[in-house]
Amino acid sequence: MSATATAYVVSSPNSFHLTHLSSTTTTRTRNVVLYSSKLVSTWRGCYSLRPPSFSSELFFRIPYGSSKRTSISTASKPFSPVTMEWQDCMVKMELDVPTSVAYNCYSDREAIPRWMPFISSVKILEDQPALSQWSLKYKAFGRDIKFSWLARNMQPIPNQKIHWRSLDGLPNRGAVRFYPKGPTSCVVELTVSYEVPQILVPVASALKPFLESLLGRGLERFASFAKTYQAESTN
Numbered sequence: 001m002s003a004t005a006t007a008y009v010v011s012s013p014n015s016f017h018l019t020h021l022s023s024t025t026t027t028r029t030r031n032v033v034l035y036s037s038k039l040v041s042t043w044r045g046c047y048s049l050r051p052p053s054f055s056s057e058l059f060f061r062i063p064y065g066s067s068k069r070t071s072i073s074t075a076s077k078p079f080s081p082v083t084m085e086w087q088d089c090m091v092k093m094e095l096d097v098p099t100s101v102a103y104n105c106y107s108d109r110e111a112i113p114r115w116m117p118f119i120s121s122v123k124i125l126e127d128q129p130a131l132s133q134w135s136l137k138y139k140a141f142g143r144d145i146k147f148s149w150l151a152r153n154m155q156p157i158p159n160q161k162i163h164w165r166s167l168d169g170l171p172n173r174g175a176v177r178f179y180p181k182g183p184t185s186c187v188v189e190l191t192v193s194y195e196v197p198q199i200l201v202p203v204a205s206a207l208k209p210f211l212e213s214l215l216g217r218g219l220e221r222f223a224s225f226a227k228t229y230q231a232e233s234t235n
Contacts, residue, residue, distance in 0.1 A: 114225060
């Protein structure tokens with residue numbers, strides 16, 4: 001039995017455009033499965049001239065008069081990748097210790113859990129001291145929040161700046177800057193940027209002020225920690 005058919009061309013993996021080509025075929029073959037990096041679907045009622053392949057073009061036919069009707073949209077929608085929201089937090093505080101003391105104290109990464117409320121552990125990698133494994137644990141918004149990440153300390157500026165970025169795990173980056181106020185005091189400014197975790201997206205608007213409050217409490221505890229650090233280092 002001979003049937004008139006229309007051929008369509010799939011021109012890209014994320015969209016397809018339809019081009020009418022008139023031809024006839026006498027052989028009815030198996031259904032075509034269209035493969036895409038974003039979508040895999042089976043089109044019922046489609047008949048192929050040849051097995052599907054992963055080439056840039058894929059031809060398939062829909063016979064006129066077929067008992068199975070197939071509706072294909074000609075609209076082509078560009079692919080839009082999902083982007084997560086990033087938030088920036090900043091807190092600063094004046095400390096009654098010299099800049100060098102505050103800098104040296106903050107450089108002790110493994111001591112950070114002693115004064116930062118939500119950091120449960122920091123472990124410096126023995127073979128790569130610029131890298132450290134961080135763990136966050138805190139109860140907030142009615143749930144237990146736990147995250148971890150691997151961070152790299154970037155090249156610091158002594159007594160002025162410590163900064164880092166995550167390499168794996170929870171995406172984040174940040175910096176601590178030290179500004180002298182006199183021979184015995186300084187201002188510490190802490191900035192943290194992070195990608196809002198999917199589990200916390202519903203409370204994203206409340207997350208920034210909440211975290212800035214935690215960071216502020218952390219700096220208050222850091223001020224006391226630094227004074228103790230200064231006293232111990234001078235003995």
